[in-house]
Amino acid sequence: MDPVLLVASIMVSATPILLAAIGELVTEKSGVLNLGVEGMMITGAVMGFAIAVSSGSPLLGFLGAAVASAVLSLSFGFLTQYLLSNQVATGLGLTLVGLGLSALIGSNYEGQRAPSLPKLDIPVLGDIPLLGRMLFAHDFVVYLSLALVVAVWAFLKYTRAGLILRAVGEDHESAHALGYKVVRVRMAAIAFGGACAGLGGAYVSLVRVPQWTEGMTAGAGWIALAIVVFSSWRPLGVLIGAYLFGGVTVIQLNLQAAGTTVPVELLSMSPYLITILVLVVISARGAHGAPASLGRPFHATS
Amino acid sequence: MADTLLSIRGLTKAYPGVVANDDVSFEIQKGEIHALLGENGAGKSTLVKMIFGLVKPDRGEMVLDGGAYAPAKPSDARRAGVAMVFQHFSLFEALDVAENVALGMENPPKPRDLARQIREVSETYGLPLDPSRTVGTLSAGERQRVEIIRCLLQNPRLLIMDEPTSVLTPQEVEILFETLRKLKSEGTSILYISHKLEEIRTLCDEATILRLGKNVGTCTPREVTARQMAEMMVGASFATPEARATGTGEVLLKCDALSMPAPGAFGTPLREISLEVRAGEVLGIGGVAGNGQDELLMALSGERLAPKGSIFFKGEDISRAGPVARRDAGLLSGPEERLGHAAAPNMSLTENGVLTAARRKALVSNGFIDWGKATGFAEEVIKRFDVRTPGPGTAARALSGGNLQKYVVGREIQQDPDVFVVNQPTWGVDAAAAAAIRQALLDLAAKGAAIICISQDLDELMEISDRFGALNEGRLSPTRAVSELDIEKIGLMMGGAHDMEVAHVDG
Secondary structure, X not given: OOHHHHHHHHHXXXXXXXXXXXXXXXXXXXXXXXXXXXXXHHHHHHHHHHHHHHHOOHHHHHHHHHHHHHHHHXXXXXXXXXXXXXXXXXXXXXXXXXXXXXXXXXXXXXXXXXXXXXXXXXXXXXXOOOHHHHHOOOOHHHHHHHHHHHHXXXXXXXXXXXXXXXHHHHOHHHHHHOOOOHHHHHHHHHHHHHHHHHHHHHHHHHHHOOXXXXXXXXXXXXXXXXXXXXXXXXXXXXXXXXXXXXXXXXHHHHHHHHOOOOOHHHHHHHHHHHHHHHHHHHHHHOOOOOOOOOOOOOOOOO | OOOEEEEEEEXXXXXXXXXXXXXXXXXXXXXXXXXXXXXXXXOHHHHHHHHOOOOOOOEEEEEEOOEEEOXXXXXXXXXOOEEEEOOOOOOOOOOEHHHXXXXXXXXXXXXXXXXXXXXXXXXHOOOOOOOOXXXXXXXXXXXXXXXXXXXXXXXXXXXXXXOHHHHOOHHHHHHHHHHHHHHHHOOOEEEEEEOOHHHHHHHOOEEEEXXXXXXXXXXXXXXXXXXXXXXXXXOOOOOOOOOOOOOOOOEEEXXXXXXXXXXXXXXXXXXXEEEXXXXXXXXXXXXXXXXXXXXXXXXXXXXOOXXXXXXXXXXXXXXXXXXXXXXXXXXXXXXXXXXXOOEOOOOEHHHHHHHHHOOOOOOEEOOEEOHHHHHHHHHHHHHHOOOOOOOOOOEHHHOOHHHHHHHHHHHHHOOOOOEEEEEOOOOOOOHHHHHHHHHHHHHHHHOOOEEEEEOOOHHHHHHHOOEEEEEEOOEEOOOEEHHHOOHHHHHHHHOOOOXXXXXXXXX
């Protein structure tokens, strides 16, 4: 197996999960548990595909996917933040709605091909032997996802807005007492999470596959949720988790292609099994770092 | 009157059914530490909330440094130079000190400058604090320093402190007083709210005393005795605790060098706690919050199992028995936290009754709940303890704090325990209800039960206990008969000076 191709395909396979997970990280840091990532991803996948096919521009497709998923996530935000519905149930509902809605919208697009996203031609870096083709010959979304990780890390660590976001997620009562707008901060975080999930979904339908099939995100949203826990709510952890998962996915595909005697089903299962295993190990270590107000409803009393 | 900083004229605030402040007037001079003194419910909190812009007065006006002052919200007050340190901190445990300070400021400087400023202020005012520590790892006193520094960084002209010493050890109180004196010498005025008379006598220049929402007098604390101030506060003669005979019944509950690790990152370990309590006796356990009170209750109730051979009930080792077995044997307990620990908030009073009384009161037969009996039990408790509620079907969370407290304490007393362990039985309860709960505890003891009452209210402990001990960092001082205690000895016990013999030699 060509190591250049291996690393390159790991990056491609990790990108959608990375995008969705970094968005969910921000949402959860604000104290909101949105279990609808899968639904938002698949909505992003179908909207991105549809818009890209009809406009011929993959760029517009990504933009449309982000907007569509953000709007969908805001419906979750409205229900949970203003009407105080249960976050877990509403999130699960969001996933089901997303899956159904995408099947409806996507039925006309089955079997079509998406316009392809050009690979970037980075001067100098791209000319480095081996490394150039391995790391610096991808489309812009791969780099966008990496930049987002850095941006989110810096935002949470260094900016005042990031500090307020964390404060809201830690203790919404205190944040409210200090005069911060808890619900508004959370709505913004939910929308950001939705937009990122939409980008991740569009990456699956426009680059990774690239065509539309029903239910094509195949649990990537759930993996993204698991990776946020795996990361102990740290952006760098999300990056590691997403690439680890992407790596296992690609390696098992290669093992299948190489014709090992291990049953195919077992190999397909392996990324998920490994995710569960890692989560168990992390929980057993007792290191959590979860935002203290995660999933708790906030109702301003005064 | 050029030296007057804040002048309060005829402030009145009424809530439905109660006048919290009735025509209150007083003045705070520049560079003065002014005490606001009064019992719980005298209207101190409402008054300072009006000064800090959290509550709008119905009538009356305030003049700050010659100009009209009517803050509509706390940020207005902050901008006018009024800062407040709350009794219950609004801090974020997972964030570090500098981040917490930044969140409380209108226009925080850059993180690096802020850390430097925090260090400067903490050195200037003798409040040691590391800006990069996580707040969750700080003690109550250190957390208070975070709040104080947050205020000081905004250069206030008036600093309001709401019962600042209620969570502090004596050493921390000394540090705080030094800080306040230094602030005063720089011209900052301080409004100091407390009901601790000795503190006010050592610290404050002037005192305004509130009773039932009215200003009943101003005095210079150094010139009057604590007793005189107390009499102004309660409006009647002040009863010093009277000596009562120590119970001489058999030992019902005994702890033998009970040690347990801390239950979590922010808990306190128990260290070699030895105590015994006899039939008919009330053992009062005091101490500053967070020194092992919750942990001791959990160990005694069976919520956390203790090491073998450390807890004996009627001579039998029950260290490894769970709560159900202990309840069956007659050892009942009532934790401090009403909602979520003593009672399930969304369940009805009847259901909450079944949760602890099911077996002792035979409310369950063949695995099925006898709802008739259960409702009857809940109604008995409601009637006997005067719980104000529409009925036993009401959800626990719908009751006011005091009423729910009466219910959860009454629920245990109604089961006739042999030993009853209770933590903060009258916390947040109004005076009449508190008196009723204390009387119920005394009645229970008179019937021959042994009671361990853990509380932070020293007056309460002095009133009902036969013997007293204090928790400090998970250690229990030797217990002594209340009749031989005075304030000084209690202070030493709470402060961790366990070797009381030294005090005896001195005194």
